[in-house]
């Protein structure tokens with residue numbers, strides 16, 4: 001595999017250069033590229049030692065869930081696990097599944113930093129000035145207690161387009177099959 005021979009070059013390349021190169025690529029990142037990006041993120045993401053100031057209880061989780069369902073579901077799904085989001089794995093990099101170990105191993109402070117600052121050169125936006133401090137911290141509480149994958153169904157906006165899609169599809173099949181209705 002030529003990629004294997006390239007591996008040492010990637011290892012020597014400064015992470016920022018690797019990321020700059022990735023920015024020029026339209027294709028999905030390979031495993032090696034993902035690893036470089038992951039390592040770079042770990043260097044860049046701040047807030048590690050900042051404690052979550054909102055209590056971990058039902059009220060904060062519910063408040064977090066509500067904000068999540070306003071602002072984040074369009075990409076992350078209602079359950080934070082991309083359920084029903086048709087383009088989640090078509091983005092480059094793909095939308096993160098927030099239940100995964102890679103995400104859960106961030107500290108609360110890092111998760112809040114990610115929400116506040118976004119992840120540069122990905123589709124993950126910065127919410128500074130849109131969400132206030134407590135809203136972001138409540139969302140972190142929700143991310144720690146995500147519901148079972150699929151249990152909340154698909155975001156409404158995608159459900160409707162799915163239905164329209166299958167309706168027009170069904171109409172098409174009828175015509176093609178020459179069926180008539182009285």
Ligand code: HEC
Pocket residue numbers: 041068071072073074075076091093094095096098103111114115119122123124125127139
């Ligand atoms: C426009 C689509 C979009 C929206 C809206 C969005 N995200 Fe993301 N999010 C992404 C993508 C794409 C990634 C993957 C980024 C990466 O791989 O670094 C991501 C990654 C993340 C991560 C993990 C970062 C990492 O290191 O992998 C967290 C946490 C996150 N999002 C939380 C949120 C929260 C909370 C909201 C709402 C306030 C939100 N996102 C809204 C697209 C979105």
